[in-house]
Amino acid sequence: MPETTDRELTFAQAVREALAEEMRHDSRVCILGEDVAEAGTPFKVLSGLVEEFGTNRVFDTPISEAGFTGIAVGAAMTGIRPVVDIMFGDFLTLTMDQMVNQAAKIHYMSGGKWKVPMVLRTTLGASRRSAAQHSQSLHAWLCHVPGLKVVIPSTPADAKGLLKTAIRDENPIIFFEDKMMHHKLKGLVPTGEYTIPLGVADIKRVGKDITLVATSSMVQVALGAADMLAEIGISAEVVDPRTLWPLDEKTLIDSAKKTSRAIVIDEGYGRYGVTSELASVISEGAFYDLDGPVLRMGAMHVPIPFSPPLEDLTVPTEKMLFDAAKKLCSKS
């Protein structure tokens, strides 16, 4: 048994530890991105890596998201394992041809001859008063594309274990980190070597009256709402899919069958979003066991505004989730 004495780390520290371990473990792993070396990114997530691995492993790129993402695709095909850092998830738009038309399709179009083992790390999440071009959560875009895998951890321990797995995977993977969690969210992380497989959901809190399926930043919201629900005698189960593709459908469906009610909550836009897909999976899989419709909660269908009171309206909150859950439970 490996030593697994837990320590408390921030989300950022867990990500950094995963990268450092994988870089020590495999000399082909390198990092490409803007201000990733000495600066350690504007969010200081990568601080210290260049000191250990040098500028031949941690590459500061020009501000050229399409360029260095494309370079990572070609590099991954030809024998190295790049981890690309896209500073804000909003800038994913600039990499879309490289991810959607190139990285995602090369294995298929070549009949399995070429592989693209790369990871693109980026952020999601509003609430920093960063306005419409620095606050979006665009993960649903990538989930729509066959050939990509999408990982969206909610705790430091999950982030570390999933990132290590992603780096060892043979496919192009997008790894989303909520920028509000980087330094604010702490959690216990095992000291020993461990990885977490993709496609396995985690039950963050066991309950019996209602299932709250939550992703990334919304897991904390769901846990908060579950506490509030407990006070009025409703026992909520919180399920975190952890990876959106591959998706652990069974755990979601089984939980909904058990509790007979479900709400899906995610920080991406609600319309045509991740919540729509997860709600459909649950409805199709658990329909005859459900006591009501599966509800969806996502960001409002507006560009994220700057003004604090306006921005606060756009993202689901504990209170909103509590109210919705209470209503759903009282109806049946």
Next chain:
Amino acid sequence: MTPQTAEAINTFSKELALHAYRQMVRIRMFEEQVNELYTRALMPGLAHLYSGEEAIAVGICEALKKEDYVTSTHRGHGHCLAKGATPNLMFAELLGKEAGYCHGKGGSMHIADPATGNLGANAIVGGSMGIATGAAFSAKYLNNGLVAVCFFGEGALGQGLLYEVLNIAQLWKLPVIYVCENNLYNEYTHYSETTAGDICARATAFGVKAESVDGQDVQAVYSKAKQLIDAARAGDGPAFLLCNTYRYTGHHVGDINRDYYRTKQEEQEWKTRRDPILLHGERLLQEGLTDKATLDALESEVREEMKAAVEFAIAAPYPALEEVEMHVYA
């Protein structure tokens, strides 16, 4: 004789000169068969012919090692063959057959072949510039001495990706050669309507060495390519090579009525006076490197090779239906 050709001959042995001739003929005859397959409705999809431009693919690929990388375009059959692909498997791919390079999942615009360093043809104009530059990045990272060549048409000069990767390739001294095949037309539009300023100046603005060459002269292309590739391999960083050329047929095989964008006379001029195969053949004869009978025999041999390859492809089975869900993930 211009200094350029004198220099080219120095590095172009008799053996290589004859081999280059054969390779150009193979590409031309491969595409004759493509045209035939397409017009007989045996080939699905689109067929973009390379006829007229053969000297570029052959001149460049002869200056590369088998393991060196290339990326290609929607007009990619020539690059693929010149890099060493087998016509049987190419035709099978064009017909969507299991035996094809990509199990029939790629088709004409996506042939890829790791065995010959072919990272794949790309149907996004300019789409492979990152990939080629990335292959050069890994070559430098792994210190394996390989070089990458990125083939693209002049239409791709409008894509921003080129400028992002030129900048990075020069900053990081990556061993990549950007080969621009200027066949004068971006689809149905003359390049002068789409391309401002000087083409080579785009590269030199980044400090990237840029040269231009007569793309109808295989020796000239080879000799320039050899210099640039050898320099890149030695650590000099990227280069840009502009090859001036012409495509004989329409943008794709179905592009028949083209009077609205170019004249028959212009096409005729290039075919009769600037044809890379005719020009190189004449030179071989003039320099006494071969005789007419040998060239004729070579042509019939290649024609037979291509016919047999087509027959192989026609007879080959389609992929099993289960393949549709294979290879989405590695």
